[in-house]
Amino acid sequence: MVEDHSRRLLGRAGLSVGASLSDGALLTVFDFVFTDGPYNGSSLALLGRAVLGTVMERPIVSGTGAFRMARGYTLSKMVASPDPNSLLVLEYDAYI
Ligand SMILES: *[C@@H]1O[C@H](CO)[C@@H](O)[C@H](O)[C@H]1NC(C)=O
16 A cells, blocks of 8 residues: 555555455455554554445444444555566555
8 A cells, every 4th residue: 555645655545355256346455554654553454345446435343443343335446567467556545
């Protein structure tokens, strides 16, 4: 996870696995763990289905630290795919 303006590393995310043979849907299990910035040490847990190339809405199911018992959702979109097999750049907006 990279902050847009300075490209400073803010934390780590999770994993995606294929969830459909036909439409490229993914099941994603993300735990955004912040390692810098005002939320250093806190995390946000996301779970949900996503289809690359669309605006992806996924639920925030919980969190730790500043985000303990968090509820909400994220809207995200792919902004670049330098190597679609291993590297995607995504932009996330989180509503918590
Ligand atoms: C983030 O928090 C950890 C644990 O408290 C600390 O060791 C680390 O230095 C912090 N990172 C930054 C960039 O402040």
